Amino acid sequence: MKGKLITLEGIDGSGKSTITERLRSNPDFKDFVFTREPTTGWIGDAVNRAIHSDTDDLAELLLFTADHAEHISKLILPALESGQNVISDRYSGSRYAYQAVTLKGKFPEPMEWIQQIHRGWTVDPDLTVLFDIDPKISVERCGNRGEQTKFEKIDFLEEVRANYLKLAEAHPERFVIINTDRPVDEIEKDVLEAIFSLVGTR
Numbered sequence: 001m002k003g004k005l006i007t008l009e010g011i012d013g014s015g016k017s018t019i020t021e022r023l024r025s026n027p028d029f030k031d032f033v034f035t036r037e038p039t040t041g042w043i044g045d046a047v048n049r050a051i052h053s054d055t056d057d058l059a060e061l062l063l064f065t066a067d068h069a070e071h072i073s074k075l076i077l078p079a080l081e082s083g084q085n086v087i088s089d090r091y092s093g094s095r096y097a098y099q100a101v102t103l104k105g106k107f108p109e110p111m112e113w114i115q116q117i118h119r120g121w122t123v124d125p126d127l128t129v130l131f132d133i134d135p136k137i138s139v140e141r142c143g144n145r146g147e148q149t150k151f152e153k154i155d156f157l158e159e160v161r162a163n164y165l166k167l168a169e170a171h172p173e174r175f176v177i178i179n180t181d182r183p184v185d186e187i188e189k190d191v192l193e194a195i196f197s198l199v200g201t202r
């Protein structure tokens, strides 16, 4: 039987990596494949260079998308087809939510265009857990951890958050929205419930 694809999405500082680390150390997930975007491959490295420099916004989108294409063919599809469940910390939803903001005004309907260039070859998630939080709180959390990227700005992340909520509204069958302005233990409980509702408990 084909594995299930679960993605964790949300603005910078919303708590995805913290929960991912907890899932990785949970014995119920020992047979899951854990991955992320940008990936740790050479295209992912190119993406990281791009997001830490003044790269053209369209070029940046295409780099993220190239990284996704390699991720799909070299990891996602082989794992799912072998029956493994996959959890990805960020995936195509990040592109739709973030680059629709960076490309705003460059051409009409950027979010629709970005989704269009993925159609036909991407693999849609079976479940997307959206870590929803006020950017004022998440940016403060980012500051505490000492990392800063050009995306970690409140006004920018307000628009990204709105795009995520639009995606969730358009795909209620596969989005679970979790408020992450709460203790980590409470968030973890809700994430486990969402995942086990899809894959069944061990």
Ligand SMILES: Nc1ncnc2c1ncn2[C@@H]1O[C@H](COP(=O)(O)OP(=O)(O)OP(=O)(O)O)[C@@H](O)[C@H]1O
Pocket: 010, 011, 012, 013, 014, 015, 016, 017, 018, 019, 141, 142, 144, 145, 180, 181, 182, 183, 184, 187
């Ligand atoms: N529920 C929480 N309450 C308070 N602080 C939290 C919570 N979850 C995570 N943090 C802290 O907030 C910061 C950001 O968390 P984390 O790295 O998990 O977010 P993220 O969504 O993965 O961010 P990014 O997408 O930018 O990598 C970290 O310093 C983390 O320790």
Ligand SMILES: Cc1cn([C@H]2C[C@H](O)[C@@H](COP(=O)(O)O)O2)c(=O)[nH]c1=O
Pocket: 012, 037, 038, 051, 064, 090, 091, 092, 094, 095, 096, 098, 099, 149, 151, 152
């Ligand atoms: C996959 C993806 C990511 N981003 C942004 C989101 C973050 O600000 C950075 C790096 O992500 P990380 O979780 O902090 O490692 O890149 C994006 O804009 N578009 C994407 O497709």
